[in-house]
Amino acid sequence: MRSDTQKTYAEIERSARTRRRIGKILTYTFLVFWGLMVLFPFYWMVLTSFKSTGAYNAEFVPKFYTLSPTLENYAEAFTAVPLAKYFLNTVIFTLATTGIMLVVIILAAYAFAKLEFKGKNLVFTLFLALMMIPGELVVITNYVTITNWNMRNTFWGLILPSVTSVFYIYLLKENFAQVSDDLYKAARIDGCTDLGFLLKVMVPICRPTIVTVIILKVIECWNSYVWPRLITTDQNYFLVSNGIQQIRESGFGRDNIPAMMAAVVVISVPLVVLFLIFHKKIMEGVSRGGTKG
């Protein structure tokens, strides 16, 4: 303490500033370092996908750039396996699952938020209790059910088990409940039906939440791996995750790494593009309703 009082004010100020600056430099170095750690795998996958197979195999020490980019890996990835088909399957699966789920959860959320009927609170509590059930527990029976229904290797078999989500019903119900009851009564007096009110008033008002749900569901569908793996053995119904896994284990991935990376780039691009466009929306949505890890 004594030495501090003996210093002049300017000295104290200067040393504090230096300390702040060093702190700032360290912080930025750390942030840039982790940023590189996050981006490097993406850079590496794009880079490798543009190297020719021969060039890739000839590099004992991999180069961080390529002077002769080639598209041959992409051609190989699309011709050696029906990658375009996997891609299309995943698009169909994602759109259909998200679409059907929206209808189911919007109707349910509306019933819980605005309609009056006996047993509503009991049912809602039961719904919430279902949130605790892990998917791993029910997947076994669902696999048997779908097999018994002869729905293996069909789109219905892929889609049906994942078209409801208690969590999204809950999220949407909370939002619907915020819409004033006066609005509802007024609309009813004007002769608006429940369905009309739901579609013309509730859905537009609660659009931000619905968009959040859509985005989260699309990400989930695009990345889903376990259920499709159980339910599809026919390549014609593979989704991208299963496709890439098969490429790695029995396809060209074993000896043609650049082509495998080309496939990886192709299946990663849609979500990365989605992210670049909607990153604000996605990050908002995930911090409100996401769970992962």
Added chain:
Amino acid sequence: MKSSKFKGWLYLLPAILFLGIFMVYPLIDVMIYSVEEGYNFVSQTSDGYGLFNYSYVLHDPYFLQAVKNTFLIVVITVPLSTGFALLVALALNSIQKLRNLFQTVYFLPYVTNTLAVGLVFMILFKPTAYTDGMVNLLIQFFGGEGVDFIEGPYWAKMFVMCFYTIWVVLPFKVLILTSALASVNQDYYNAAKIDGTSKGRIFRRITLPMISPMLFYLIITGFIGAFKAYSDEVALFGTDLNGAGMNTIVGYVYDMLYGTAGGYPSYASAAAIILFVIVLTITCINLMVSKKTVHY
């Protein structure tokens, strides 16, 4: 108003139907499966009821290996990823310039297909006939000895496993913690500054208590998520996780159900229920601890 009694149920009908068939019924069914002995998948008959399936699973070396792997993953990745995420979030919170850019970049892994990016990690860590792989070259550059991280010794595989898991779960945790930190009332910090409180003390006495609910939320969901680890393992080591010695409990369930060793829904059910009991126990312990320490 009479019709509205039924209308509510009508609106709920699709949700109840789907949840009933794919959530409630399976829940009951899985318990029955787990006590049916000698269940035959093709004829759908069994010899009787008992706890044999549980005893079989608990004595299966593959299951014990899976339990060990899963617990290691949980014990290593949950504290490390949460701590590191806190560090990143604190750093992010202390800067103004480029903050949004960093935040966006850090979040990118969340939206990518973990199976696909796992393959990139595999080629970075795996030596092949042509090259020792990026990471091994780095190790050799610093004078270390290279090792096969994908098909080599157990600790090396566990290392790359945990590293990848942390890389995958970090975006979510950083996002949650950054917004938690940003929402702490600035008045507390200003008051502390006027009082001349040291930085360490501010962190312990203001920041940590204020974000503790979010921190505990992340720890609880982190535990649950890590116990269910599976597809990240497949991405790195392929589908034959038993062969690689890197199976997890969830992986064991799926392998029992399907795959080369599959066709045993009874064993799969018993293993799934054991997993559920473990996760439930740990979550309850977590909640009890959080009741005592979290400041709301």
